[in-house]
Amino acid sequence: MSQIALPLESGDNLPSRIVVGAGNRSAVDALARPQDWPFRTAVLLGPPRSGKSLLARWFEAEGRGEAIDGAQDWDETELFHRWNRAQEGGRPLLLVADDAEWDIALPDLRSRLGGSLQLAIAPPDDAMVAELIAAHAEQRRLVLADGAASYLVPRLTRSYAAIERVVAEIDRISLERKAPATMSIWRDALDAVEGPEQARLL
Structure with a gap:
């Protein structure tokens, strides 16, 4: 990469x-x-x-x-x-x-x-999805807890727009709750962007 x-x-x-x-x-x-x-x-x-x-x-x-x-x-x-x-x-x-x-x-x-x-431009593979999550988080000055990519990558559709939206949603929920961006927030962001079934996969 x-x-x-x-x-x-x-x-x-x-x-x-x-x-x-x-x-x-x-x-x-x-x-x-x-x-x-x-x-x-x-x-x-x-x-x-x-x-x-x-x-x-x-x-x-x-x-x-x-x-x-x-x-x-x-x-x-x-x-x-x-x-x-x-x-x-x-x-x-x-x-x-x-x-x-x-x-x-x-x-x-x-x-x-x-x-x-x-x-x-073709859909991203897993490695590129992980890098895009990191890049969007960096742009927002959003600190993701360890394991974010491991949790999010298998559950996200291979859509550039969806990757951007889920990071934006994590940022929004984290700011709203005044809480670090850990797994409970990742799950709720996925729920909002991808639907509850996708958020609970694997």
């Missing part, structure tokens, strides 16, 4: 580091080598809260090219112009969009992006 420290102030409640694991390592490796991209363009897709925006910020901050986050919400003609500009100027273009939300209507753009490098 490795991490990327963001070389800028993250702001907007975003983590200051990117956890690199089984779910995103191939995408990270490709983003580090934009000179290898066909047509100097890559499309990065991934589920909500999977770190796509952080990767886009890192890509731009490292000076590797232009990144357009939330590309599915952009005017398609403008995106087509940006694709052309990447070919003419030689500056790589990264387009970031949510899974299953980008249905490209403009035929010229659809064909151009179809020939570009396609990157996807």
Whole structure:
């Protein structure tokens, strides 16, 4: 497991580091080598809260090219112009969009992006889930008692959004009760996010 420290102030409640694991390592490796991209363009897709925006910020901050986050919400003609500009100027273009939300209507753009490098963020494995729990807790300055990962990892669905939500819920309950984040709070947070059956598994 490795991490990327963001070389800028993250702001907007975003983590200051990117956890690199089984779910995103191939995408990270490709983003580090934009000179290898066909047509100097890559499309990065991934589920909500999977770190796509952080990767886009890192890509731009490292000076590797232009990144357009939330590309599915952009005017398609403008995106087509940006694709052309990447070919003419030689500056790589990264387009970031949510899974299953980008249905490209403009035929010229659809064909151009179809020939570009396609990157996807996959669900995290157990090791990455544990690292993400630690990263979200660190962001919130939340101290988790020993054994948190061992308890939470087998019970969490492999969803980046669910991992973030359960850490936020642990933090909320801990502050509300003015109590350390120990197993009873982990269980109640899982109950709220995943449902009581999942919280009591294993």
